[in-house]
Amino acid sequence: MTTQTAPPRHDAPPAPPRPRHRPASAQRVSRWQIYVPLGLYLLFTLVPFYWMLVFALRPRGSSSLIPWPITLENFATIWNGLGFAVFFRNSLLVGAASLVATTVIALAGGYALARYDFRGKRLFMVAMLCTQFIPGAMMLIPLFEIFRTLGLVNTLWSLVIAETVFQLPLSLILISGFIKNIPMELEEAAWVDGCTRLRAFFAVVLPMLRPALVAVGSFAFIHSWNNFLFALMFISDQEKFTVPVGLAYTLGEFSVDFGALAAGGVVAALPVVLVFAVIQRYLVQGMSAGAVKG
């Protein structure tokens, strides 16, 4: 990544009041130049979601494209009959554990990278970039052997470890980029006031890292929630399946039950879409300050 850094948003001076006239870039765009392409794209984005909702909510045998009257029988089928209740719980556990592990490890490492010079730092940075080229799918065999040696095959721990490790490089880069943007003087001021370095970190740095933490944590959760291959390869016990594996099995049935497939899809989508709705504004911020420029 480049060394150039965007000014951090948190300590930028408050934006001056918006000028009355629109900025030049917006002046000559007529409304239909925005709404027509946007509307078409929204159609492309939303029709697939809507299709899934229709099949999940409408009664069996119906072919109406308006899911009315609503029925929850498909959800009952997958939740209890196909075991999605268990898959859902497993996915939540793995997601939460990877979120915490990734964030804590990346926070400590990111602080070291941003605030200290030490031998091996450059090597570590280069190695982190190189890991981005490692094909995750192709690490399945060696990882499987390692987990077998450690006795972790067929446990949720194997998933937590694999997710965390694959999430770490990008999280470290993002968080250290953010910490670099926080002026050192702020921390030093806290030391002068008698804070230890650790206390200064918690009192001064941590609160300012909120956008970065939200971005890193939600990346970790979403990736872990969505990951399919690790769970497919490392887990053989149906009691320990995650949601994507369960969904893939619904797909693989000889005669696909489309209602159940759609309901499973809604269950798989709901948590990430909710998380996404909350974080999407931070996401753009986090990206512009940390990932791209830092």
Added chain:
Amino acid sequence: MAIAQASLERRRRRRPGHRPRSPRTPYVLIAPAVVAMLGFLVYPMASVVYYSLQHYNVTQPWDNGFAGLDNFRTLLFEDPLFWQSLGFSVRWVVVEVVLQLLFGLALALIVNETFVGRAVSRALVFSPWAVSGVLTTGIWVLLYNPQTGVSRYLADLGLMEYGAAPLADPDTVFAAAVLAELWRGVPFFAILLLADLQTVSKDLYEAASVDGASRIRRFFHITLPHLKDAIILSTLLRAVWEFNNVDLLYTLTGGGPAHQTTTLPLYVAATAAQSHDFGYGSALTTAAFLILTFFSIAYLRLSKFGAR
């Protein structure tokens, strides 16, 4: 950094009561990350390279042993599937990245304007970003299936023939897979490029429009140069990601029909899982890693990343 360090030294000297930090601190802080990555990324990668030089087949243990470059020789000269899957990978990556970039850029420019309903539109058009490959497959299987899909409802209206099955037809399977991946891939570019668009100075546009520059000229002379690094980086990350990603194709087409949609990673997974030839699978992995690394370095060099 140097200035910060120097003033830090001064502070420490000024306050004798302050416990001097040992130089071990950064190592302690970074240790968990290093240990995790050494153990579960570097070591497995090294073992892949090691096995690529071995005959290692679980079903034929009598042949196991040092192989030298045998596996690589097979791969280069005797395995048409390696070249076929590599060729498909390249085609897949190029088509996906180019289309995702174009649509993502257009989308970012649109939602960067000021209009009523902007916040909602942003959230909605970005939302497929968070959707997994398996779920994308689930949704598009519904959309493509001749009984449940869009084509059936269009046929009901008399707009097309019944029975179109894009995923089963060798002529349409590529386009069908591309469209599904596009659906969840475009938001990645839209989010990244929007983030960068928001850092373009408004004054530049003002000045250009005072000078009478048209919108198109402003786009090519201000916006695009500003976005250059973001575009290079995001296309690179996305290319690597699309190359390595197997979830969607594995579940949507399974690499078929007739290996038509088999990417290199899918081929590796099949080699390892079905024929249990870990030695050869490792050689394929090593080759893929080398190709990706070489491509990435060349891409960054040729595109003059970071140079303005």
